[in-house]
Amino acid sequence: MQDTFVTVGTFTHETEAYLFRSRLEHEGIECFIADNNITTVHPFLSNAVGGIKVNIRSSDHEKAKVIISEIEEQSNKHQSKKIKVGSTIYNAIEGYCPNCDSEAIYVKNYDLIKLIISVIAAACLLPPPFKKDVICRDCLHKWKKY
């Protein structure tokens, strides 16, 4: 059977393409990078040729889809350490939403005054003087906790 090839990723920068290729090759999928030479010589042509392509044998496509979805999931987790609700920034914390059991819960940063009072309280071995505002990304339920 003759192999055909499918493009599983296109990148603007050669480094991204090589990182992606090395991840797939680590999983035993042979990759072929295309259009990297033209974009190395003329980087502004990257968009014109449709970016640097990472191609694989079509027989490896199903396996690659699983790995690619893992890569996307990891990068989504990485990106969601912080979320912005209105003008307020929330940081990811460990725990579960009491409303929907989601693990995607975030705590609001203290403002400066509350932060200073909390630091002083902690230095005096007092319990935290303020409850933190927590929000669930999935159901937007809000609650307070220490």
Ligand SMILES: [Zn+2]
């Ligand atoms: Zn929730």
